[in-house]
Amino acid sequence: MVAVGKLKGWPADGCADYAKRLRRHFAVETIEVPEEDMNRRSPTEVLATEAERIFRRIPAGSHVVALDRERGKSLSSEKVSQRLASLGVAGRSDLTLLVGGPLGLSQGIIGGADEVWSFGEITLPHALARVVLLEQLYRAVKIERGERYHW
Structure with missing residues (x-):
């Protein structure tokens, strides 16, 4: 994941747990x-500067998924699981997920991504979006493996 901003407090703890x-x-x-700033x-200017920083950190050959509420495709947890599995089958093991800051991601980032996902029409603080993203990846792994998620 390449994300704008440094997490602190409970969002950092949540991301660390799911990671x-x-x-x-x-x-x-x-x-x-x-x-x-x-x-x-x-x-x-903010979006352009953050976009430059993000572009520099995307590994070459990586399959890039950007998160964007307005322009992204809303996927169920099951669809995320299927999508990740299909990328693995297609030999795309290097996945980079992009999460913007308070202003989101620039049009250049969105246009350059291989896919754009959304968590639906709700607006999430960018720190919470990172926690939700990692939680959904973990849930997707559990779904793919046929393992229980809730105990």
Whole structure:
């Protein structure tokens, strides 16, 4: 995952917990790029600067999925599981998930992504979106493996 901003407090704890669970199944890395100061620059400048930082951190050859509420495709947990499984079958084992900051992701990032996903029409704080994303990946792994999620 490449995400804008550094997490603190309970969102950081939640992400760390799900990343630990996911590492039992595959490698997980979270790269945090600095959040641009929205008080000193226009939204367009903020998004452009953050986009440059994100682009530099996307591994070559990676399948890129951007998160965007307005432009993304809403997927059920089962569909996320199926999508991840199909990427693995297609030999696309390097997946990079992009999460923007308070302003989201630039049009350039969205347009350059292989896929754009959404958590539906609700607006989530970007820190919470990161927790939800990792939780959904963990849930997808459990679904794919036919394992129980709830105890």
